[in-house]
Amino acid sequence: MSENIIELKGVNKWFGDFQVLKNVDLTVGLKQKIVVCGPSGSGKSTLIRCINRLEEHQEGQIVVDGIELTKATKDIEKIRAEVGMVFQQFNLFPHLSIVDNCALAPIWVKKMPKKEAEELALQQLEQVHISDQARKFPGQLSGGQQQRAAIARALCMKPKIMLFDEPTSALDPEMIKEVLDVMTELAKGGMTMIVVTHEMGFAKEVADQMIFMDEGMIVEKASTKEFFANPKNERTKLFLSQIL
Numbered sequence: 001m002s003e004n005i006i007e008l009k010g011v012n013k014w015f016g017d018f019q020v021l022k023n024v025d026l027t028v029g030l031k032q033k034i035v036v037c038g039p040s041g042s043g044k045s046t047l048i049r050c051i052n053r054l055e056e057h058q059e060g061q062i063v064v065d066g067i068e069l070t071k072a073t074k075d076i077e078k079i080r081a082e083v084g085m086v087f088q089q090f091n092l093f094p095h096l097s098i099v100d101n102c103a104l105a106p107i108w109v110k111k112m113p114k115k116e117a118e119e120l121a122l123q124q125l126e127q128v129h130i131s132d133q134a135r136k137f138p139g140q141l142s143g144g145q146q147q148r149a150a151i152a153r154a155l156c157m158k159p160k161i162m163l164f165d166e167p168t169s170a171l172d173p174e175m176i177k178e179v180l181d182v183m184t185e186l187a188k189g190g191m192t193m194i195v196v197t198h199e200m201g202f203a204k205e206v207a208d209q210m211i212f213m214d215e216g217m218i219v220e221k222a223s224t225k226e227f228f229a230n231p232k233n234e235r236t237k238l239f240l241s242q243i244l
Helices: 044-051 073-082 098-108 114-127 143-155 173-188 200-206 224-229 234-243
Strands: 004-015 018-029 033-037 059-064 083-086 161-165 192-196 209-214 217-223
Touching: 004 044, 004 192, 018 044, 018 192, 018 217, 033 044, 033 200, 044 059, 044 161, 044 192, 073 083, 083 143, 098 114, 098 143, 114 143, 143 173, 173 192, 173 200, 192 200, 200 224, 209 224, 209 234, 217 224, 217 234
Parallel strands: 033 192, 033 209, 083 161, 161 192
Antiparallel strands: 004 018, 004 059, 209 217
């Protein structure tokens, strides 16, 4: 098996007549941290949603942990169990407590006994520093706490890869740091991560590699240091000048 845990080759995707991904090639090594940035509508979210097949690509090849993503559903379930995803919106079930939100997937997908799943959920809530909120309901938590609960929920499936789709963009400014801190800890613990974000301070601290997308294409790919110190493409330079 290759050391790359994710490989995309010549990936194309359309929504109707509109091409959202254009000939995307990407390899992600085990334990690598990649930050994807770019203007709105550049295809960043679609790219990571294709990696766990929340979106289907029409052309090209996507291989995750040795399994090619095709219409064979059986494999998709296996991939989704190994790929955690955190969205802009927290998507917690409002009628379930935080600990029950986290225990749900291990019970249903992994057929874990309820008591064991709850213990696992409490461990993961401890890891994101909100074990004291475990018995509360999502509506009783701040946005930052809810997003940390969503990260804990993803971690309960013991994923090999974590995908983050602008995880702080729906948060008030004072809550962004607590979520980024948890993600930084996760990165330092050796998790393979792809993060779509505009938080460039986080990118500089955590990412091994930066990817800049525009109009459905990967325009620039470089080590983090090189990307910020010496961007090559004019579009990358313009983007960085606007957000840094």
